[in-house]
Amino acid sequence: MSTAYLSRLTLRQLRIFLTVCQQESYSRAAEELALTQPAVSAQVRNLEELIGEPLFDYVGRRLSLTPAGQAMRRAGQDLMQRLGQAEMELAELRGVMQGTLSLAVESSAQYFMPDRIAAFCRRHPEVEVRMRVMNHGEALKSLREERHDLTIMGLVPDDRRLSFVPFRQNRLVAVARPDHPLAGVGDVSLNRFLAFPLLVREPGSGSRRVFEALYQSRGLRPRRCQQLGSLESIKAGVRAGLGLAVLPREACDDDLEAGRLVTLIVEGLPLKRSWCVVHPRARQLTPVAEAFFQALTVPERG
Structure with a gap:
């Protein structure tokens, strides 16, 4: 089958699908997106009809991705990252640091990270930061699935696919x-x-x-x-x-x-x-993520 049919896919469908992947729940995705659950389910169903394959399955009571869903999540994450990168590069041409920074933060780090984020946002007021607090196990899963630009965690697994720098x-x-x-x-x-x-x-x-x-x-x-x-x-x-x-x-x-x-x-x-700041080694950091990474790990000169 030709892949031209994917050209009919909309960014709205893709965002909703990726949110369901992240939340592992239609209802939590609907809450995150400020939509109704039937609206979220309908968009995912439309995407499944376009692709011709189911994207999700239930294992017991747990929502899980089918092989087609896993392929679409990888493609969707890559596309959204590329669009975000392009948006930031265009903003840089105008001399502005702009875009979204997505952070996964282990729960114990929530006591100091808001100060670091606030200092960064004072220097770059056009940047939107989204911080998600989670435990260590959830942070590891988030890293495997490359859900966030950067992860703040204490125990970094011995994995050569990860790049990390201690900073606190x-x-x-x-x-x-x-x-x-x-x-x-x-x-x-x-x-x-x-x-x-x-x-x-x-x-x-x-x-x-x-x-x-x-x-x-x-x-x-x-x-x-x-x-x-x-x-x-x-x-x-x-x-x-x-x-x-x-x-x-x-x-x-x-x-x-x-x-x-x-x-x-x-x-x-x-x-x-x-405390370490971590990201998958193979993933190119966006300009905003790179700037925040440097803000955390490079001491300011004064």
């Missing part, structure tokens, strides 16, 4: 409420720390994986864990006396300064890691 220290500290029995104690052994209830993130969390690697390397395990859904809920749980936690220092700064939480001196802590 990430310290994981043990925290407790001020009246906890371990508060104010000198050096606390890791074994004693783990004897108290521990509040943890979901299994896809990078900070959870780092701390697990520490105690597992010493043949230890927590006596009791309670899994809570976010950094904020864990901090609230620690303040309420549900247990102890190991969290990024920057996520706790306000509570530590206000005296609602205290840090503990625990064997093996703090864990010092780095």
Whole structure:
């Protein structure tokens, strides 16, 4: 069959299709696009009729791409990237940095990234930044599927297809409420720390994986864990006396300064890691993404 039939494809159809791919849900895609779910479903159905192949299938209750859908997603992402690049290059000819920057940010980085984004936008007011906060597992999936221009993450997988640069220290500290029995104690052994209830993130969390690697390397395990859904809920749980936690220092700064939480001196802590900016090595950065990459990783001269 000739591929000329794809010339009847519209950018609107393509954007809707790519949003469904990203959200893995018709309803969430409709919410993201400010459309009704039937409108989103109709556009995808029209695209399937044009191509002559189903684009999505259900595996259990989960929406997944068919082989035709995977091919269209790759082509659609490439086309949108090229159009975005052309838009930015045309803006550069007018002496303006313009376009959209799409960032995937691990949840712990949400406490400092808005300041970095704001500084960049002050220098380039015509740039629109879209930041999506996710856990480590979601960030890895986003990288594999090349959903975003740049990804901010702590644990970068050993993969030669990825290019990354560390740009900021990430310290994981043990925290407790001020009246906890371990508060104010000198050096606390890791074994004693783990004897108290521990509040943890979901299994896809990078900070959870780092701390697990520490105690597992010493043949230890927590006596009791309670899994809570976010950094904020864990901090609230620690303040309420549900247990102890190991969290990024920057996520706790306000509570530590206000005296609602205290840090503990625990064997093996703090864990010092780095925040990295990551992108697929084979993907050419847009001018806006390259400018933001440089803003994060190259110290300003002053």
